Amino acid sequence: MSTPGARAVRVRFAPSPTGPLHVGGARTALFNWLFARHHRGAFVLRIEDTDRSRSTEAHIDAILDALRWLELDWDEGPPTPGYRQTERLALYQAHARRLVEAGRAYYCACPPAQLEAERRAARARGETYRYPGRCRERGLTAGALRLRVPAEGTTVVDDLIHGPVTFDHRELDDWILVRSDGTPTYNFCVVVDDVTMQITHVIRGSDHLSNTPKQILCYEALGYPVPRFAHVSMILGPDRQRLSKRHGATSVQAFREAGFLPDAMVNYLARLGWAHGDREVFTREELVELFDLKDVSPSPAIFDHAKLAWLNQQHMKRLDPARLAALAAPFVRAAGFDPGDPARLAGIMATLRERARTLREAVEVGRFYWERPRGYDPAAARALLTAEGRARLDALIARLEQLPEFTPAALEAAFRELVAALGLRLVDLAQLARLAVTGTTASPPIFDVLALLGREETLARLRAACAAAR
Ligand code: GLU
Numbered sequence: 316m317s318t319p320g321a322r323a324v325r326v327r328f329a330p331s332p333t334g335p336l337h338v339g340g341a342r343t344a345l346f347n348w349l350f351a352r353h354h355r356g357a358f359v360l361r362i363e364d365t366d367r368s369r370s371t372e373a374h375i376d377a378i379l380d381a382l383r384w385l386e387l388d389w390d391e392g393p394p395t396p397g398y399r400q401t402e403r404l405a406l407y408q409a410h411a412r413r414l415v416e417a418g419r420a421y422y423c424a425c426p427p428a429q430l431e432a433e434r435r436a437a438r439a440r441g442e443t444y445r446y447p448g449r450c451r452e453r454g455l456t457a458g459a460l461r462l463r464v465p466a467e468g469t470t471v472v473d474d475l476i477h478g479p480v481t482f483d484h485r486e487l488d489d490w491i492l493v494r495s496d497g498t499p500t501y502n503f504c505v506v507v508d509d510v511t512m513q514i515t516h517v518i519r520g521s522d523h524l525s526n527t528p529k530q531i532l533c534y535e536a537l538g539y540p541v542p543r544f545a546h547v548s549m550i551l552g553p554d555r556q557r558l559s560k561r562h563g564a565t566s567v568q569a570f571r572e573a574g575f576l577p578d579a580m581v582n583y584l585a586r587l588g589w590a591h592g593d594r595e596v597f598t599r600e601e602l603v604e605l606f607d608l609k610d611v612s613p614s615p616a617i618f619d620h621a622k623l624a625w626l627n628q629q630h631m632k633r634l635d636p637a638r639l640a641a642l643a644a645p646f647v648r649a650a651g652f653d654p655g656d657p658a659r660l661a662g663i664m665a666t667l668r669e670r671a672r673t674l675r676e677a678v679e680v681g682r683f684y685w686e687r688p689r690g691y692d693p694a695a696a697r698a699l700l701t702a703e704g705r706a707r708l709d710a711l712i713a714r715l716e717q718l719p720e721f722t723p724a725a726l727e728a729a730f731r732e733l734v735a736a737l738g739l740r741l742v743d744l745a746q747l748a749r750l751a752v753t754g755t756t757a758s759p760p761i762f763d764v765l766a767l768l769g770r771e772e773t774l775a776r777l778r779a780a781c782a783a784a785r
Pocket residue numbers: 329330331363505518519520523
């Protein structure tokens with residue numbers, strides 16, 4: 316919780332809308348959201364759309380949609396105007412003027428061809444190009460605007476995850492804040508946005524760590540307090556290469572379509588870098604309560620699809636059946652079936668969650684709830700759908716026609732009476748009934764299945780199996 320007197324926590328997630336939301340971005344969003352909720356601070360969403368050639372409205376919509384699905388609600392941001400960089404150009408210009416007036420930035424008129432030639436020569440020598448500061452003292456009034464970076468000394472990024480990281484100013488150069496065509500650069504926009512949005516903690520991917528010393532020098536030049544920084548490690552595939560499509564699904568939308576639960580996704584993303592002992596399963600509320608940046612590892616995290624699937628099943632098992640049914644209904648529809656009565660669907664899902672890792676898998680293993688078996692497992696049919704099997708099915712049909720109540724308990728009692736009368740074991744009759752109603756001998760608990768199918772449907776399937784027996 317925030318200490319008295321400390322500035323209220325304000326964090327932001329700042330996606331560039333150049334593609335859908337991937338797991339890396341989603342995890343950055345989540346860590347910011349958890350940090351904000353833990354400290355009862357504000358979570359700001361900002362769209363970094365200055366790269367107009369690669370940013371699209373469709374990507375913005377997809378990112379917002381994925382965040383809503385993950386239930387990472389933001390306190391400030393779209394659709395309120397002013398949270399897209401393209402709406403904030405006047406702010407960048409005003410801050411650029413301040414830097415010029417304070418002598419902290421200067422105009423550079425070096426021809427692009429000259430800079431390009433120097434850059435190429437540096438690359439040929441195996442060096443990183445640094446602008447030598449030719450225009451520093453020329454007092455120009457037009458051109459590209461560069462930050463005056465101290466030639467000597469160091470800037471330390473006191474990172475909350477990595478500890479202090481020192482950058483020598485000789486590694487930096489007078490970087491461009493505003494291009495000669497008037498467009499502000501990415502690093503400059505981020506600084507102006509973070510100061511004007513009063514961001515206290517910048518939590519972002521460690522691919523941005525090398526930008527941070529440049530940005531800190533810009534805060535200092537503007538005379539603003541520098542926020543705290545926390546750079547979250549990269550996410551790798553099992554081969555320890557940066558996570559990509561080669562490793563399977565990476566967009567949040569793809570996981571949604573594959574039938575993962577938002578709470579499971581949030582739980583899994585939190586565990587990519589953050590840990591609380593060796594515990595794996597957390598509710599959202601528990602994550603909010605326990606999340607702390609000091610428990611985020613500086614080492615890369617490995618994305619493990621099998622573990623996510625396991626975790627998803629754990630969440631499916633813990634979820635309120637009515638909610639599980641509501642989440643499953645679109646998958647039932649997508650498979651071409653009518654989800655039907657919500658209470659019945661909740662009952663169905665309660666039997667399937669033991670046998671499936673995703674909602675999609677649950678619908679797949681539970682197809683028999685919505686369609687009659689198209690055939691019978693051949694080996695089981697040879698063993699069970701015999702003349703003897705037919706006689707047993709006949710007896711079962713006669714018994715179930717008479718059953719006053721078609722509940723799991725009543726069904727179990729009827730099965731037990733019948734097997735006692737016929738001198739059978741319960742499993743013999745149960746397997747036969749299973750094969751008749753599902754087409755296979757593996758299914759959720761048979762009395763639940765029959766009760767959920769209802770008397771009419773159960774009897775129809777038992778009769779069909781009778782007719783198919785030799
Ligand atoms: N827009 C940047 C990105 O999508 C994030 C910048 C930042 O968090 O400072 O990678």
